[in-house]
Amino acid sequence: MAPVNDMDMLAHRPAAAQPAAAASVRQRIEVRDITKVFPLHGEDLVAVEKVSFSIREGEFVALLGPSGCGKSTILNMIAGLITITGGAAYLDGRSVAYGKVDPQVGYVFQRDTVFPWRTVRRNIGYGLELSRLAKAEREARVLEVIRQAGLKGFEDAYPLALSGGMRQRVALMRTLIMQPQILLMDEPFGALDTHTKLEMHKFLLEIWEHERQTVLFVTHDLSEALTLSDRIILLSARPGRLKEDFEVPFPRPRDAIRLRESREYSELFAKVWHSLGDEFAKTKAE
Amino acid sequence: MSKGTFINVCRFGLLLVLLAIWEWGWDLRKHVSWIVPTLLDPYFISKPSLIWTRFLEMGCFANTRGDWLINIDGTFMKCVYAGKGSLWTHTLATLKNTFWGFLVGVGSGIGVGMLLGRSEMLAKIFEPYIVAFNSLPRVALVPLIIIMFGLGDVSKIVTALTLVFFVVFFNTFEGTRGVDRDHINAARFLGANAWQVTWTIYVPSALAWVFASLTPAVSFALIGVIVGEFIGSERGLGKVIIEAEATLQTADMMVALFVLMVIGVVLVLGVREVQRRLLRWQRHHAETF
Numbered sequence: 001m002a003p004v005n006d007m008d009m010l011a012h013r014p015a016a017a018q019p020a021a022a023a024s025v026r027q028r029i030e031v032r033d034i035t036k037v038f039p040l041h042g043e044d045l046v047a048v049e050k051v052s053f054s055i056r057e058g059e060f061v062a063l064l065g066p067s068g069c070g071k072s073t074i075l076n077m078i079a080g081l082i083t084i085t086g087g088a089a090y091l092d093g094r095s096v097a098y099g100k101v102d103p104q105v106g107y108v109f110q111r112d113t114v115f116p117w118r119t120v121r122r123n124i125g126y127g128l129e130l131s132r133l134a135k136a137e138r139e140a141r142v143l144e145v146i147r148q149a150g151l152k153g154f155e156d157a158y159p160l161a162l163s164g165g166m167r168q169r170v171a172l173m174r175t176l177i178m179q180p181q182i183l184l185m186d187e188p189f190g191a192l193d194t195h196t197k198l199e200m201h202k203f204l205l206e207i208w209e210h211e212r213q214t215v216l217f218v219t220h221d222l223s224e225a226l227t228l229s230d231r232i233i234l235l236s237a238r239p240g241r242l243k244e245d246f247e248v249p250f251p252r253p254r255d256a257i258r259l260r261e262s263r264e265y266s267e268l269f270a271k272v273w274h275s276l277g278d279e280f281a282k283t284k285a286e
Numbered sequence: 287m288s289k290g291t292f293i294n295v296c297r298f299g300l301l302l303v304l305l306a307i308w309e310w311g312w313d314l315r316k317h318v319s320w321i322v323p324t325l326l327d328p329y330f331i332s333k334p335s336l337i338w339t340r341f342l343e344m345g346c347f348a349n350t351r352g353d354w355l356i357n358i359d360g361t362f363m364k365c366v367y368a369g370k371g372s373l374w375t376h377t378l379a380t381l382k383n384t385f386w387g388f389l390v391g392v393g394s395g396i397g398v399g400m401l402l403g404r405s406e407m408l409a410k411i412f413e414p415y416i417v418a419f420n421s422l423p424r425v426a427l428v429p430l431i432i433i434m435f436g437l438g439d440v441s442k443i444v445t446a447l448t449l450v451f452f453v454v455f456f457n458t459f460e461g462t463r464g465v466d467r468d469h470i471n472a473a474r475f476l477g478a479n480a481w482q483v484t485w486t487i488y489v490p491s492a493l494a495w496v497f498a499s500l501t502p503a504v505s506f507a508l509i510g511v512i513v514g515e516f517i518g519s520e521r522g523l524g525k526v527i528i529e530a531e532a533t534l535q536t537a538d539m540m541v542a543l544f545v546l547m548v549i550g551v552v553l554v555l556g557v558r559e560v561q562r563r564l565l566r567w568q569r570h571h572a573e574t575f
């Protein structure tokens with residue numbers, strides 16, 4: 001594990017400079033004027049309206065906004081799970097087609113999607129099993145991942161016997177073992193209690209800071225976004241429009257707990273909160 | 287005495303009481319006629335001792351004089367295959383037809399159920415036909431089935447199949463339609479192609495539903511075969527029962543009924559055991575594990 005970094009040093013260090021957005025930097029995810037309209041009881045419900053952003057190789061971006069503002073909808077359009085009403089989404093410059101699943105994309109769902117009929121071992125090994133990887137190698141990799149996820153002793157347990165946090169770790173590892181270069185996550189820790197959530201943040205940071213996948217992480221939880229991401233894309237209340245784009249310059253490796261005690265964190269929290277608060281108010285006013 | 291032992295003692299006691307009433311109840315009529323209903327007449331229900339004797343004879347364990355046949359070289363086998371057949375050949379015929387009716391009915395029920403469960407279009411097209419055919423009392427079809435397939439085994443298998451198919455079909459259909467979309471999407475992101483999604487997601491998710499239909503399906507298969515044998519057949523336990531009715535041999539009938547009861551119980555327990563093993567992941571199965 002990476003050494004725990006000293007937050008006190010933060011005060012004396014300028015915010016880590018972001019690499020210049022030069023033309024040579026690969027844009028792994030891009031959406032341009034993306035719009036989604038749902039037909040609802042004969043009327044059109046505009047869920048997302050003309051949202052544009054792009055995400056660089058190795059960047060961890062949080063998509064933040066109040067519930068119902070269209071975060072999942074945007075993610076699902078990028079993933080090809082639903083049709084795009086207007087605009088376009090690109091993965092590595094290639095336009096996303098509905099119904100086509102990109103093999104280099106990993107998707108972690110908001111809902112618990114661990115397969116209840118498979119043991120922990122066979123859930124995590126699912127993708128490798130499909131890819132016909134030799135059994136010995138598969139078993140070895142699965143066991144390594146199980147150890148990493150702190151699930152030792154539960155290899156042959158069925159998901160119904162696990163806690164929510166453990167199940168979400170299985171879901172995460174089941175995706176990560178396939179080594180996707182692009183990770184789409186839809187409030188993966190939304191259903192967990194605060195303590196378990198923090199544990200999961202530590203766990204995810206540890207993995208990500210080592211692997212550096214390109215991540216688009218959907219959440220309505222500001223502290224989660226600040227803890228994990230390099231950048232926060234803030235959406236307005238429905239219809240979801242791009243509201244603001246915040247850099248999150250905290251150095252890495254990060255310590256999920258100690259980060260929250262730093263002054264920089266509180267300042268940025270207040271700044272984003274101010275902007276986010278307006279949107280929450282709008283949701284309530286409806 | 288623990289609660290479990292107590293229950294078992296009561297069960298066994300009840301069995302003894304019932305058998306005693308059955309065996310000697312009618313004799314009480316000489317002394318206290320008003321308390322003994324006419325239905326206890328051995329003419330209607332025979333007697334345990336008589337049934338036991340007939341069981342030994344029909345099963346080729348003993349001859350009519352009460353000599354034990356098992357000990358005499360070759361006589362047992364000769365009796366089993368003699369004349370119009372013994373209890374063994376009849377039982378075997380019923381079992382064989384039940385097995386095939388069950389197997390083909392379950393197979394086609396699962397196949398068609400999964401197909402229609404996955405295709406909204408096909409489901410819509412076939413719905414009226416399925417509903418109409420299923421509303422027809424299957425027993426009413428048996429004479430037609432016998433005309434079409436003859437008095438042999440095939441007509442019994444077809445009768446069982448028409449009953450089994452629908453139970454399994456409806457359950458598989460519901461189970462397939464109820465598959466979690468997110469499970470399918472998760473599988474696709476992990477690299478599953480259409481075929482793999484079917485095998486690794488649809489089949490295991492629908493399995494619980496399919497299994498729920500297998501216990502009634504076993505009983506239906508047996509019902510189908512027996513009814514087929516009633517209406518026209520060369521052998522089988524249903525045939526034994528119908529013949530016993532014609533000749534007023536209630537003891538023979540009771541023997542066939544008890545064999546059927548044992549077959550029914552064994553088959554249902556067998557299905558439950560398979561179910562318990564394959565659905566281990568479900569909580570209530572996991573607990574009894």
Ligand SMILES: Nc1ncnc2c1ncn2[C@@H]1O[C@H](COP(=O)(O)OP(=O)(O)O)[C@@H](O)[C@H]1O
Binds near residue numbers: 038047065070071073
């Ligand atoms: N399939 C759908 N049909 C109709 N409306 C939908 C559908 N999916 C989402 N919506 C609506 O679109 C809006 C955005 O939904 P969603 O993207 O799930 O929000 P978020 O993930 O930000 O909470 C919501 O108002 C929701 O009710």
Ligand SMILES: [Mg+2]
Binds near residue numbers: 071072073186187
């Ligand atoms: Mg959502």
